[in-house]
Amino acid sequence: MTLYSFIHLSISFFYCWINVWSLSYIGVFLISLSGLLYCAFLVWWELYTIWLYGLIFDYLSFMWVELGNNMYIFWNFKNDFFGVLLSFIMLSGGFFVVLFVFVDMWDDKEGSSFVINLGFFMSFMLIVANAGNLVLFYLGWEGIGLTSLFLINFWTDRVRGIKASFKVFVINKIGDFFVLILLSLIAGLVGDWDFDVINATAPVILNLNYYIGPYSFSAAEMLGIVLLLGGCVKSAQYGFHIWLLEAMEAPLGASALMHSSTLVVAGLVLIFKLSSLLEISSWAQILMFSMGVFSATAGAMIACFQYELKVIMAYSTISNMGYMFTLCSIGAYYETLVLMVLHAYIKIFMFLVVGAIMLHCNGCQDIRWMGGLALYTPVLWVSYVAGGLCLIGLPYWSGYYCKTFIAKAVWEASPLLKGGEFILLVSYLLTFFYVCRVGFLVFLGPKNGHRKIYRVKPTSLLVIVGLTLLAVVILFGGFYWVNLIDLSVTSFGGGLFYRSLYFFQYISYELPFSVLYLWLIIYLLTISGVVMWSVVNQSIQWGYFMGWFISTTLATVGFIYFIVICPLPSHSSIFLSYLNA
Numbered sequence: 001m002t003l004y005s006f007i008h009l010s011i012s013f014f015y016c017w018i019n020v021w022s023l024s025y026i027g028v029f030l031i032s033l034s035g036l037l038y039c040a041f042l043v044w045w046e047l048y049t050i051w052l053y054g055l056i057f058d059y060l061s062f063m064w065v066e067l068g069n070n071m072y073i074f075w076n077f078k079n080d081f082f083g084v085l086l087s088f089i090m091l092s093g094g095f096f097v098v099l100f101v102f103v104d105m106w107d108d109k110e111g112s113s114f115v116i117n118l119g120f121f122m123s124f125m126l127i128v129a130n131a132g133n134l135v136l137f138y139l140g141w142e143g144i145g146l147t148s149l150f151l152i153n154f155w156t157d158r159v160r161g162i163k164a165s166f167k168v169f170v171i172n173k174i175g176d177f178f179v180l181i182l183l184s185l186i187a188g189l190v191g192d193w194d195f196d197v198i199n200a201t202a203p204v205i206l207n208l209n210y211y212i213g214p215y216s217f218s219a220a221e222m223l224g225i226v227l228l229l230g231g232c233v234k235s236a237q238y239g240f241h242i243w244l245l246e247a248m249e250a251p252l253g254a255s256a257l258m259h260s261s262t263l264v265v266a267g268l269v270l271i272f273k274l275s276s277l278l279e280i281s282s283w284a285q286i287l288m289f290s291m292g293v294f295s296a297t298a299g300a301m302i303a304c305f306q307y308e309l310k311v312i313m314a315y316s317t318i319s320n321m322g323y324m325f326t327l328c329s330i331g332a333y334y335e336t337l338v339l340m341v342l343h344a345y346i347k348i349f350m351f352l353v354v355g356a357i358m359l360h361c362n363g364c365q366d367i368r369w370m371g372g373l374a375l376y377t378p379v380l381w382v383s384y385v386a387g388g389l390c391l392i393g394l395p396y397w398s399g400y401y402c403k404t405f406i407a408k409a410v411w412e413a414s415p416l417l418k419g420g421e422f423i424l425l426v427s428y429l430l431t432f433f434y435v436c437r438v439g440f441l442v443f444l445g446p447k448n449g450h451r452k453i454y455r456v457k458p459t460s461l462l463v464i465v466g467l468t469l470l471a472v473v474i475l476f477g478g479f480y481w482v483n484l485i486d487l488s489v490t491s492f493g494g495g496l497f498y499r500s501l502y503f504f505q506y507i508s509y510e511l512p513f514s515v516l517y518l519w520l521i522i523y524l525l526t527i528s529g530v531v532m533w534s535v536v537n538q539s540i541q542w543g544y545f546m547g548w549f550i551s552t553t554l555a556t557v558g559f560i561y562f563i564v565i566c567p568l569p570s571h572s573s574i575f576l577s578y579l580n581a
Helices: 002-018 020-053 081-104 111-130 134-152 159-189 195-200 219-234 242-249 252-258 263-273 275-279 282-303 309-329 333-360 378-392 398-411 420-444 461-476 478-484 511-536 542-565
Strands: 057-066 072-079 209-212 215-218 575-578
Touching: 002 020, 002 072, 002 081, 002 111, 020 081, 020 111, 057 134, 072 081, 072 111, 072 134, 081 111, 081 252, 081 263, 081 333, 081 461, 111 134, 111 252, 111 263, 134 159, 134 195, 134 242, 134 252, 134 263, 159 219, 159 242, 195 275, 209 219, 215 219, 219 263, 219 275, 219 282, 242 252, 242 309, 252 263, 252 309, 252 333, 263 275, 263 309, 263 333, 275 282, 275 309, 282 309, 282 420, 309 333, 309 398, 309 420, 333 378, 333 398, 333 461, 378 398, 378 420, 378 461, 398 420, 398 461
Parallel strands: none
Antiparallel strands: 057 072, 057 575, 209 215
């Protein structure tokens, strides 16, 4: 279903791109929203199947490139628990982001183009999450970098946006350079770029060395450090975090996706998929732990002295990515995955709240020119309190699971890494400070803003619905996600996380997946509402909707034919194989 979601989204947004002026903003919005909701439901169904039966779906489409020495590059997708879960988080988060963008960019004449760029951005991220080999992963890696350039430079008449886009592109090229080095080193040592083959041959790499003149270097240490540097640039660790601040020039919908489940987690996804290389490199683990602890503390400290809402959220993202790198460096992959899921939804929620505040304040995001907004925007005030409680990690809310896992994992880490828990404690206190500081200066402090913002303005119903649904997820979803990702930590066997995902303990009850039927109800109600609204509204050109419907239907029929009717590789180049754990 993840492969079909990629095909469906690619065709839908490509069709919108070709007919962008004929469909109008409402037409592009309806196609995008329905496509994201439909694909999120399909991916959730596949996640339920993988979780219940312990299956892995391997799609081998075709041979891409044939090289010498029996090296082949295939266009293959491997849908395991980790990749499908990350895909669902991105698609469901993208649904809420597009819902907000519809309200945010209603008056922008290029709003349709922005939604289409977001769609291509998410399509490339699906490749990153589900790629079966390193070359295909690198294609998605470059794709999200290119589309992020278009999103950041969306308003092409702003000089600051042009400079920011080029700075982001150049800094991300440093990470791309390290990934290219990793590709070359693995090709010379392993002779294959498939993730399973690389992880299986990690013990052999442990005994190999590189020789430069009279000096010898451990191949395992070199691969681990190059892998870490490539992931650090994309995941905005401190020192490479400049691009994340410049990315704030993008419209708020793009910032919400970049800071939650797409661009910043791409580096961590690469480390997850090649965690065997990290496990055999002790220096890479120590360097990753140090960078994670420093980024978590420095990001929270700098956020305490900023005045722009989006910049504060950016430094908050840097701090939380530091938490993830700290956990991943000590082998706490289960805790890292839980933190990644919860942080994605919390960050999307907080960015949508910040965007709604900026809409109310006519685009202003400087907290020094606000104050006393609690009486004029009670919905946003309650929403900020809910998101702040989760971001701080107070008990009984979902963010509490993140802080508990971090403290426990670091406390039980190697004696060589002791002391990191005390530095992270400082980061916790700083997080509490900057969240309360923003809440006081914006909602409870003295009125320092322009008189135009001190009027009771109705908040859009779409924004209220999106914030309400997300608030339920981030406030009460902690126990749900912890049980869903209840992997057997003891079965990791050397920390090969990518392969150990196949051996998880599934829960004895299906309560966590009861929300599956909720997604079905939301999907049916949304489609029914869209059809009824379109019948009443006479401005929609039905011919273009009919073309989109025919194209997606043909894609669905073709997908079913190649996957279900002709599953054998002897009859078709596309086949589906099931591997039991």
